[in-house]
Amino acid sequence: DTGVSQDPRHKITKRGQNVTFRCDPISEHNRLYWYRQTLGQGPEFLTYFQNEAQLEKSRLLSDRFSAERPKGSFSTLEIQRTEQGDSAMYLCASSSLRETYYGYTFGSGTRLTVV
Amino acid sequence: GQNIDQPTEMTATEGAIVQINCTYQTSGFNGLFWYQQHAGEAPTFLSYNVLDGLEEKGRFSSFLSRSKGYSYLLLKELQMKDSASYLCAVRGLTDSWGKLQFGAGTQVVVTP
Numbered sequence: 001d002t003g004v005s006q007d008p009r010h011k012i013t014k015r016g017q018n019v020t021f022r023c024d025p026i027s028e029h030n031r032l033y034w035y036r037q038t039l040g041q042g043p044e045f046l047t048y049f050q051n052e053a054q055l056e057k058s059r060l061l062s063d064r065f066s067a068e069r070p071k072g073s074f075s076t077l078e079i080q081r082t083e084q085g086d087s088a089m090y091l092c093a094s095s096s097l098r099e100t101y102y103g104y105t106f107g108s109g110t111r112l113t114v115v
Numbered sequence: 116g117q118n119i120d121q122p123t124e125m126t127a128t129e130g131a132i133v134q135i136n137c138t139y140q141t142s143g144f145n146g147l148f149w150y151q152q153h154a155g156e157a158p159t160f161l162s163y164n165v166l167d168g169l170e171e172k173g174r175f176s177s178f179l180s181r182s183k184g185y186s187y188l189l190l191k192e193l194q195m196k197d198s199a200s201y202l203c204a205v206r207g208l209t210d211s212w213g214k215l216q217f218g219a220g221t222q223v224v225v226t227p
Contacts, residue, residue: 004157033214042119042202042217043158056214091157103148103215106157 004107006092012113013082020078021110025094032075033104034067035091036060043091049075082114119218121203126224127193135188135201135221143208148215149177149188150202158202162188190223198225 005024013019025032030051035043046065047057051072061067064082069075079086089111095104118140127133139147146165150158164170164179164186176189190197200220207216 041219042204043215045214045216048214103150103160103163106159108157 004092004094004105006090006107006110008110009108010111010113012115015084015114016081018078018080019082019112020076021090021092021112023075023077023092023094023107025074025092026096026105027073029094029096029105030072031095031097031104032069033093033095034075034077035093035106037089037091037109038087046077046090079112082112084114087112087114119203119205119216121201121218121221123219124222124224126226128226129193129195131193133190133193133223135190135203135223137186137188137203137218139184139186139203139205139218141184141205141207141216144181144205145208146206147177147179147186148204148206149175149186150204150217152200152202152220154199161201193225195225195227198223 007022011019032049034046036046037043045058046061047067048055049069052069064080067077089109091109092107093104121137125133148163149161151161152158162170162177164177167179167181169178174191179186200222202220203218204215
């Protein structure tokens with residue numbers, strides 16, 4: 001297992017377009033998290049899945065954002081009608097039930113630039 | 116909610132020691148984490164404290180005082196590769212499933 005994978009690594013899109021990111025967690029991890037990070041800031045929590053159930057969404061996640069984890073494995077994060085303020089690094093992380101207590105493993109992120 | 120404060124930037128010389136402080140205010144506390152993040156890369160886990168005291172891991176040590184809402188990360192024998200952002204993160208009492216609140220990070224610059 002090569003860790004948490006995110007695709008694409010970079011995405012440039014025009015304002016108003018829709019984008020979708022994919023995250024493949026470590027295979028035995030049942031917990032998956034999405035965070036957003038802007039330059040000079042720490043990651044901000046967006047949403048969390050346990051298996052296929054989305055258990056919490058931050059108020060940062062407006063109606064334009066949706067996340068899914070249909071079979072409890074990979075997850076997608078979609079942003080509709082992108083705005084320049086959506087430009088950020090989108091980080092995915094995963095953990096097992098046991099490892100959650102000790103933190104989790106991040107992917108390398110998808111850097112989104114909205115022009 | 117949670118407030119997490121850490122210095123924006125610190126500079127130190129190769130071979131020296133640097134201490135990064137983190138203060139937090141939280142409605143409940145269930146653990147404090149330190150992550151290292153190199154530019155353009157994912158954060159990587161460094162340390163975890165839930166009880167008061169010092170945890171040592173090689174060149175890195177982390178200290179926690181719950182009563183003071185205070186932690187520090189100590190980096191010894193600094194190497195050039197330690198130049199990175201160091202993130203302090205807190206888990207609240209109701210966040211047993213893992214949600215973390217991160218500080219803005221401290222950029223450590225190691226000079227020759």
